[in-house]
Amino acid sequence: MKNISQEDYISIIYKHRDGGGVIKSNTIAERMNISNAAVTDMVRKLSRDGLINYTRYKGVSLTGSGETKAINLIRRHRILESFLYKIVKMPWEKVHEEVENLEHGASDDLVNRLEVMLEYPEYDPHGDPIPDKKGKMPKARSAVRLDLLPTEKSAIVVRVNDYDHEFLRYVASVGITMSSEVKVKSQLNFDKSIVLTVDGNDINMSQKMASNIFVQEKKNRIK
Numbered sequence: 200m201k202n203i204s205q206e207d208y209i210s211i212i213y214k215h216r217d218g219g220g221v222i223k224s225n226t227i228a229e230r231m232n233i234s235n236a237a238v239t240d241m242v243r244k245l246s247r248d249g250l251i252n253y254t255r256y257k258g259v260s261l262t263g264s265g266e267t268k269a270i271n272l273i274r275r276h277r278i279l280e281s282f283l284y285k286i287v288k289m290p291w292e293k294v295h296e297e298v299e300n301l302e303h304g305a306s307d308d309l310v311n312r313l314e315v316m317l318e319y320p321e322y323d324p325h326g327d328p329i330p331d332k333k334g335k336m337p338k339a340r341s342a343v344r345l346d347l348l349p350t351e352k353s354a355i356v357v358r359v360n361d362y363d364h365e366f367l368r369y370v371a372s373v374g375i376t377m378s379s380e381v382k383v384k385s386q387l388n389f390d391k392s393i394v395l396t397v398d399g400n401d402i403n404m405s406q407k408m409a410s411n412i413f414v415q416e417k418k419n420r421i422k
Contacts, residue, residue, distance in 0.1 A: 213269035277323035292371035326358030346409035354414035
């Protein structure tokens, strides 16, 4: 079983909190595929260390120091992903899992040097923004979830959620990558699953899968 560190928790809290900056403990457990009891134990430790605020029954939020740490962790992860994808030529769907094995041992100096080598990338291989050394994020791309794309509208894939390895492998297996052209041909009212055209090929996709893929309609695409 994978050893889950404080850093893993902080990253999950940052990436999956709601618009008010709060995340429920059971959401953390779901995203990390661990028990609620394990989350409760770690949340108490993070609270004692001053990295989160925790109110029972209300949820978890990051403190100022927790926010700073989370942004640095995300920067490290996404630059390492970009390095493996662009320089090492590792497949798009495999870099997230590989970086989880590397990121905790990477120094800030190494990450800064890789950023220079990569010519200061703004987005990682899955379309997520990369913060700079000061923690500033690039301008967010406008995007809509694929399951909400109107039928017969052509769009370009600009981001996918990368927290689940099986999902990434599935996306790659049906031919979806960054910049793939997609079109929703139809959607079933029963379960909201869709028939999707990906670069000219038709596939069936569940609503859950489609909700983790984000696209820009071609007429609105940001260059």
